Amino acid sequence: MNSDKEILEKIGKGSYGVPDGYFNDLKTRLAAIPEEKTVNPGIWMRVKPYAALAACFAAILLAGNALLRNTASNQKPADQSYTEATYADMISITRPEIIYSAMEYEHEDISDEDIINYLIETGATMEQLAYAGE
Amino acid sequence: MMDDKEILDLYTSGQRERAFREIVESYSERLYWHVRRFLCSHEDTDDLLQEIFLKIWTALPSFRAESQLYTWIYRIATNETLNFLNKQKVRAALRFESLSDKLVDRIDEDPWFNGDQLQRNLMKAVQKLPEKQRLVFIMRWFEDLSYEDISEILGTSVGALKASYHFAAGKIKAELKKY
Numbered sequence: 001m002n003s004d005k006e007i008l009e010k011i012g013k014g015s016y017g018v019p020d021g022y023f024n025d026l027k028t029r030l031a032a033i034p035e036e037k038t039v040n041p042g043i044w045m046r047v048k049p050y051a052a053l054a055a056c057f058a059a060i061l062l063a064g065n066a067l068l069r070n071t072a073s074n075q076k077p078a079d080q081s082y083t084e085a086t087y088a089d090m091i092s093i094t095r096p097e098i099i100y101s102a103m104e105y106e107h108e109d110i111s112d113e114d115i116i117n118y119l120i121e122t123g124a125t126m127e128q129l130a131y132a133g134e
Numbered sequence: 135m136m137d138d139k140e141i142l143d144l145y146t147s148g149q150r151e152r153a154f155r156e157i158v159e160s161y162s163e164r165l166y167w168h169v170r171r172f173l174c175s176h177e178d179t180d181d182l183l184q185e186i187f188l189k190i191w192t193a194l195p196s197f198r199a200e201s202q203l204y205t206w207i208y209r210i211a212t213n214e215t216l217n218f219l220n221k222q223k224v225r226a227a228l229r230f231e232s233l234s235d236k237l238v239d240r241i242d243e244d245p246w247f248n249g250d251q252l253q254r255n256l257m258k259a260v261q262k263l264p265e266k267q268r269l270v271f272i273m274r275w276f277e278d279l280s281y282e283d284i285s286e287i288l289g290t291s292v293g294a295l296k297a298s299y300h301f302a303a304g305k306i307k308a309e310l311k312k313y
Contacts, residue, residue: 008303011256013276015249016170023163026180030158030187034151037191116228120221129227 135160138203145194154191157207162187164277165211171272172215174240174261186214205286208279212269212287237261252310259309267302270295275303 119129136144136156145153165186170179189210197206219233226233238258241247247254260268269288273279274295281292288295 008256008275008306011252015247015253015257016167016176016244017246017248018166018176019246023166026166026183027158027162030162030183031155033184033188033191034154037188112228116225119228120224124224125220126223126227129224 142199142203150194154194157190157203158187161207165207168208168211168272168277169215171257171260171276172219172268174237174244174257176244176246178218182214182218186211189214201286202283205283208283208287216265234261251313255310255313256306259306262309263302263305266290267298267305270298271302271306274299 136159138160141153141156141160144156162183166179166183169182169186170176173179173182190207193210197203201209222236223233226236238261241254241257241261247257249257260271263271270284273284273287274281279287281295284290284295285292290298
């Protein structure tokens with residue numbers, strides 16, 4: 001342990017530098033955080049409940065409209081329905097979605113970088129990656 | 135520069151923004167060096183410090199004086215740094231790379247590294263340590279924090295920290311002998 005200490009004692013601790021005036025600039029930027037993040041409580045706080053209510057109505061109307069359009073116009077051709085039914089018989093009843101999801105997404109252009117960003121944003125851990133790789 | 139008690143008094147008296155500015159004044163430079171030694175990049179450290187101080191500002195109302203302000207701030211900074219590194223570790227693993235190798239490369243590529251060769255080798259050896267040992271070594275050797283404070287920051291017993299430091303120092307000595 002003494003020899004560890006001797007080696008480490010020879011080494012100086014400050015080995016990094018920063019651009020000139022960096023810490024003054026940093027302090028100015030950090031000190032501005034409360035001003036940037038404090039919401040003006042005036043008009044917005046008064047309008048907020050009405051805006052939330054209007055957003056709920058709009059969401060219900062849009063969802064209803066989208067549902068009606070889908071059921072009315074997206075009738076599948078008879079031969080496609082037959083193909084899907086044939087595949088459906090071949091796969092597990094517990095995971096019927098896999099055949100349909102494969103059909104829907106096969107033409108989408110997803111890069112490796114998109115997948116990496118998705119996994120990182122969703123908080124994938126090293127343990128989950130190791131489990132998925134087994 | 136105010137001490138922690140004065141800052142907290144200021145905060146509880148309702149002068150929240152002024153108290154935060156005092157925290158920035160007291161801690162920004164210390165936390166910069168704390169984070170920089172883990173990330174080995176000036177740009178990443180600068181970005182992460184914004185996140186850390188934003189977190190401090192939003193979490194300040196929930197601060198209870200059960201712990202010291204100093205260790206509470208260091209705990210936030212350390213947790214944010216580890217989260218950042220874990221994301222980078224996942225990103226590196228998905229590209230079949232090693233984060234520890236990338237951090238070692240960054241030391242060579244860093245235009246703001248102004249140490250000598252021995253210091254460069256030491257920083258590289260530190261990046262090769264396991265996470266816990268790296269944490270303890272950086273906080274104890276570089277920042278001169280007491281084991282008691284490190285224990286409060288990391289939530290680990292003093293005995294375990296001393297053992298981690300002992301193993302870390304041994305590995306660094308062995309690594310330095312290779313150069």
